[in-house]
């Protein structure tokens with residue numbers, strides 16, 4: 001049975017909560033690879049329950065990590081409650097840890113409410129994939145189940161999250177995007193007082 005719940009990547013401990021996602025991006029690693037950094041298969045036969053996630057952490061030497069990153073093959077905030085409760089448990093039991101969520105920024109659309117106040121004091125950083133400089137282009141690339149409203153939804157999520165999370169970064173991958181679009185993205189993000197980052201494409 002395949003059940004890689006946590007895995008090391010670039011010195012951090014990553015958490016794989018789900019393979020589900022509200023997007024179906026044309027560049028998604030789920031379509032192209034079956035491993036990250038030679039790690040075990042990250043396809044979950046079923047989603048781990050909370051007690052299985054905590055048991056997995058307890059098997060690890062958590063003192064050697066600074067960052068825990070909710071990421072995985074899929075959107076961690078498809079399981080918003082589990083993600084936040086796991087992060088809360090980590091903070092309570094291992095206060096030295098910093099916690100980041102890598103997300104498509106659609107949690108408020110998924111949950112149909114503003115979830116961002118729940119991040120306060122628990123989540124240290126949120127990294128959101130912006131991918132495009134317009135709702136239309138985002139939809140062409142990401143095929144969100146929320147259609148054209150996904151783009152404004154993720155920007156709104158980012159602005160709300162900034163009230164409760166010390167670092168909120170929106171990023172684009174330097175692939176299938178023009179230099180002009182990157183600069184448009186930078187303007188969109190920085191006008192909202194948020195961080196912008198260009199990430200390199202991983203073949």
Ligand code: SF4
Pocket residue numbers: 021022023024025027028029030073074075103104142
């Ligand atoms: S948001 Fe991430 S997990 Fe979801 S389809 Fe896009 S690349 Fe894949």
